[in-house]
Amino acid sequence: MKICVLVKEVPDAAVEKRIDPSTGRMDRSGEKNLNPYDTHAIEAAMQLKEGGALQVDEIVAVTMGPESAVRALHKAVSLGADRSIHLTDAALAGSDVAATGYALAKALEKEQPDVVLLGQQSDDGECYTIGAVVAEHLKAPSLTQVIKLDVVDGGLRCERQAEYGYDTVQVSLPAVISVGDAINEPRYPSLKAIMGAKKKPLETASAADAGIDASLVGGDGSRVQCGEFKAPPAKAAGTIIEDEDTDATVEQIVAWLDERKLI
């Protein structure tokens, strides 16, 4: 069977995010890295492969993005993917979530994966939605925020994190699964794996190669038009209670919550 992992290149976590005043968009010029959540998706794929309960023949990393996104693919491959696909085309630039999901789904259609894994959110866009959009186009079940993955009865038994606790869901394949960072501890790529990354096959696909309808992607094909981006307003200073006498402190906290009808 085949697992495809969606990976995205994002600004490095150490880089202070800021809005470029000339474009009104996020400044993406600094150091970039593979989206941290996606390293968990690759690790989940590796654990399925190494676990042996499923016969995983191949792990394929897929990204859509500009030329620089190749580095995210190299990292994905150094973490264990067998090969990678780079969907890149000027026609895709400016795609919104729906258009990106559609484009990725078209690229995946050609691969016919049994499992699609991805991060639950990207560090920059943080939409939490690509998984669902891709699943819709592939007509496959979508599971999000999965933090445990086991092979049961030839399908996958997933635990997903919900506001109220955990859902346990049994899903048959093919399926699209987005993972949270609690699912595993990603390995480090070894020096050898880093140096071997360039030797593994990397396929570059244009929108036409993937059979993408150009009118549904790019800035023009996107129905979301972004207006202005603004930095969030600074938080108002909170109330600080000095803990001199714990009983009194607890009373103050309870009174504060009570005033706001929170308890």
Added chain:
Amino acid sequence: MPADRLLPDDESAAIVALARDFAAAELAPRAAAAEEAGAFPRELFRELGRLGILGMPYPEELGGGGQSYEVYLQALEELGGAWASVGVGVSVHVMSCYPLATWGSDEQRERWLGELLAGDLLGAYALSEAEAGSDPGAMRARATRVADGYRLDGSKAWVTHGGEADFYTLFARTSKDRARGISCFLVPGDAPGLAAQAPERKMGLTGSTTATVDLDAVALDADRVIGAEGDGLSIALQALDSGRLGIAAVAVGVAQAALDHAVAYARERRTFGKAIIDHQGLGFLLADMAAATACARGVMLDAARRRDRGLPFSQQASIAKLVATDTAMKVTTDAVQVLGGYGYTKEFPVERLMREAKVMQIFEGTNQIQRLVIARHLARGAGR
């Protein structure tokens, strides 16, 4: 902010990023507690070995990682800044492989080098003695020829990883000749008759063991001598040229870490109604720290690039070691100043960095000895 580096290509950037990620996730969170407890992190070295970091600057044909010193040293900088004991340990291990990798016969390398570079094993470098530190020609430990090899007797002092190492690259006397009477041996860590004394109780770098290793009639096969008999001192000094670059890298990492902590603190801490970094007197102190750290890195990389191109680099390595370790001492001392009273406490890492910086001016040739090396090059009219 991590140091902003210009690396040769994406691959080397990925390798330095690996070191940085590993340092941030595995080293930095553990360093303070382990240093306080004097606990040597043997398991972390195994992990670094599995990642290929312990054999990084040796050729791939020999089982190494095939990286240039330019890249290796910058990875080492990241490790050393997060936890100096680990950075020093990696540098010492790499140096302890040097004599075998460079002077060993094909058969010797075939037999031992693979497992040394693969990183499962940890090495030590035993040159100094209690009465022979700056002046290794005064060493007394001796290797006596016996029927089927050598017998080692004496004591080697100050051995980093002493008692923990799986192998010792060890120097001992094979004749009375001061300079030509020293030979280099590869000694297994579990050789009968080899025993480490209790570790030194040090001012800093307490997560790294330093111990005297006693040799009591240690029997060695004849093929355990590296290079020719009598080549030992040249081998030792040549290994130190490269080793000093490793120490320079750790020192630059320590300086960078101190600078990063100081800047982060100075942007938050407020006095007289503004962040202390906005008081010019303190801002200038931080500016000098940043300038000194950048200079030290530049000097270190210049020496590394010379080495990578096969040019002579001994003088530049001594300059790099001298500049980088003096910089680390100055920058860490100033970082304590920036943090005020908190800088002097163990709540913040800068006092530890200051204690760690001190030893770097002492080992692998004190900074007086570096000046001596540089002056000798100048006197010979070599490598201006």
